[in-house]
Amino acid sequence: MKLGMIGLGRMGAHMAQRLIHGGHQVVGFDPKPETRRDLKGKGVESTDSLAMLVSSLPAPRTLWLMIPSGEPVDGALQELQPLLAAGDTIVDGGNSNYKDTLRRARIFDDCGVGYVDCGTSGGVWGMAEGYSMMIGGSEATVEKLRPVFEALAPAKNRGWGRVGPVGAGHFTKMVHNGIEYGLMQAYAEGFSILQHKSEFGLDLHQVAEIWRHGSVVRSWLLDLTAHALDGNPDMTGIAPYVADSGEGRWAVAEAIDLDVPIPVITLSLIQRLRSRDSESFSDKLLSAMRNEFGGHAVKKA
Structure with missing residues (x-):
């Protein structure tokens, strides 16, 4: 499978390399040019924009996000939405709030784009040890991505699983x-x-x-x-x-x-x-209270 990885920080880069070792092709994008340069020679193709990333993938496309929660995810999704088509899939592998995930999934469901939330644990050791993945999404969409999850997990049958519908992965x-x-x-x-x-x-x-x-x-x-x-x-x-x-x-x-x-x-x-x-104000006030009612000494700063 050939998929796009958005966010090539340490964890995203490690996941991309593990996928490559598992026989997958990965095209990546990161807004920082130096991060893209660091991946040269590591088997990960990189592009200079999200539009180039999407155009380099065969349909139906799978795009995996490994970016900080909150506004960065919303910004990336707003840019991606007009570039995607029905049948494509987005996987948010970061630590998004599950309520944000439910909101985003509804938007992409209206476009026919699958949305999967993958709570990912493993940190800097994941590339060598494998990642623990708690996955939310439709059964059909998650099953379609089984080879990807199997490549990232500690073993094909351990450390990952669909825990429920969209939102359940990030909640878990x-x-x-x-x-x-x-x-x-x-x-x-x-x-x-x-x-x-x-x-x-x-x-x-x-x-x-x-x-x-x-x-x-x-x-x-x-x-x-x-x-x-x-x-x-x-x-x-x-x-x-x-x-x-x-x-x-x-x-x-x-x-x-x-x-x-x-x-x-x-x-x-x-x-x-x-x-x-x-410089805890509450602790200073506690000390002052003790001095007020009991004459206890106050330690000077």
């Missing part, structure tokens, strides 16, 4: 990322306790390696944690600032709408927000 990935937040927070807090028990002189990398084998808390995430601790046991040069890309927020909002209690995921999101406030 949203929950997946919420769980990820909670797992990461638990590991980080546990290792922080170990690090603060200075009299034992614990080797955190050694502990992580012990836990990786036979322990009930072993996981791939722990494998990566052990790797990070091996290379930088004191986390030297890393600011205590944790970003989020939106999925955790969406998961918390969805849980509230559904009256589902998710205290661990919610608190892990709050901790990420807290990490960014190096």
